[in-house]
Amino acid sequence: MATIRDVAKLSGFSVATVSRVINKNGYVNPETERAIVTAMKTLNYKPSAAARSLAGKSSSTIALMIPDILNPFFPELARAIEDAANEYGYTVMLCNSDNNLQKEMNYIDVLISKKVDGLIVASYSLQPEHILNLKQKSVPVVVVDNHFDSLPIMAFISKNREGGAIAAKHLLEQGCRKIGHICGPMNIQASRDRSVGYEDVCGRLHWFVPSLIVQSDFHVDGGYKAMVELLSRHPDIDGVFAGNDLMAVGAMKALYHKGKRVPDDVKLIGFDGIGVNTVVPELSTIAQPIYEIGTMAMKRLVQMIQGEAVQEHSHELDVKLVVKQSTVIDEAESESA
């Protein structure tokens, strides 16, 4: 591996000058530059990232911490963030935490020791103190898919409450007269907000009873079980809003097994905008602007890394109702189950 000194020697200039052309800063004669670039090429020189970051320069690496890589929502987010990161010249280190506080703290230590330039975090275990602590160590952090009220923490999250309300309204508009809700874990802010949205709309209707809400865990199997429970409590249910798409898929499977047809007997809507692609019949959902969350988070992170004084607070992004087959009876294609 050629070093900066080799390049200096071959080109006949000093390491400082070579460093200048690498970093494109400081004055350097065009001819000199050309000579140096040539030397770098012939030596196939690649600066050592380790050395640069040791010498005080950034590592050009950011980390992304997610709770569950098996939930398609996060790969999509990761994809968006990676694309954006590449654009800014960063590589991303992906950390899957299993939503386990211990693992997360451990990762954070490792990441700091690796001198990552910044951190994008999707976590439901980390407390505000942890984030603030990081900031104190001057590690830029931006939170996604979660937020901390009125704390100076940069966060990007969808309008979950509004989304929950939109979902409920949509079911109502499709003629549902008794709508159940499978909600996600209560320790997740986004999950709570979605439920509140549902209650905003359904809570005061004459048919509403608390037992129409079943709590679950954001996973397919959990959704299945919750749907079975819901059906046993309220066999006459004709609409279901699941707190995320994965649970909606589980619910769909349960309905299928119990002989209920979707959307004919029961209309079903999810949240996230991911499963849409892989279920039959396709799932109506409240789509989050996943890609946008990713790019905005990355953009802000870069600003923070570069020391710009950005206002740190929560940003709420618009969600979008995506109507598919699971909530609409469409004569044109209702040929089979």
Add this chain to the structure above:
Amino acid sequence: MATIRDVAKLSGFSVATVSRVINKNGYVNPETERAIVTAMKTLNYKPSAAARSLAGKSSSTIALMIPDILNPFFPELARAIEDAANEYGYTVMLCNSDNNLQKEMNYIDVLISKKVDGLIVASYSLQPEHILNLKQKSVPVVVVDNHFDSLPIMAFISKNREGGAIAAKHLLEQGCRKIGHICGPMNIQASRDRSVGYEDVCGRLHWFVPSLIVQSDFHVDGGYKAMVELLSRHPDIDGVFAGNDLMAVGAMKALYHKGKRVPDDVKLIGFDGIGVNTVVPELSTIAQPIYEIGTMAMKRLVQMIQGEAVQEHSHELDVKLVVKQSTVIDEAESESA
């Protein structure tokens, strides 16, 4: 941030000794060690990974390159690899290449400059030379989900040909009398092998004609289109083997739209063992031992990193037929929860 020198000063020993306790090598008096550990604790000292790797030590980081993070197969693989990596004390850097050679080569440069200790690659664009080249630079590499015949390259891949044959046989056993095949991209070894497996079984049956094979792209939409095409060529088809689960899902959607019932009218089987979870009716598939591929790949990589002289060649892993609702007409409906 406390440095090794701070620890040395506080504990009253030299940096060399501190280094020894960090790395647990060389002789150091138990009492001394205790004192130093205490000092490290009180200073909340964390060695700088950047400095260590500059000083010749490993970076404790490996990279995983995958072509498509949106295909659930790869998150599963990533998950397995990350788990294994953590166990060995490594952090993983995830690189999504979009199956784009340019991006991959670029990543490789970056990764080398970052001094990653090793590389696990799932790529269909990289040529054997690229891999060999890497090895020459003494970067340990192991390939997954692909392999290069008779070259000294460590690779882990499923028995795709056998899997294709198993899938075809299963459809035959379920009473199918005309089986179509949606195959994946021909530049992907695994994809080709699966098709060959199908041909091994169906190629000589009286009903077989080449037009029963439609080529596609491993994505849901591609599977959809391929199924539509297949149906127009052979409306009387009663079994379909899709080269991966994503295409199988697409095929299922197409069948649904065309009024064909699964499995009553057409039986459908995929390959991979992932979609299983999110489709209704659930998809029969040939499951790859994804987790095992991940752990074995990581295990070998570590051995290579540590300089053990391992035999580098391809390893073929067994696949498993997973029978679900999409290939079996079952009145009793075996429950799954």
Add this chain to the structure above:
DNA sequence: ATGAAAGCGCTAACAA
């Protein structure tokens, strides 16, 4: 068993 000192490859004053 412990310490002194020479780098690892690079950046960033400071000089020239």
Add this chain to the structure above:
DNA sequence: TTGTTAGCGCTTTCAT
């Protein structure tokens, strides 16, 4: 415009 040099935090001979 270019060069000299002192670190960045750690590992690792080589002494002691």
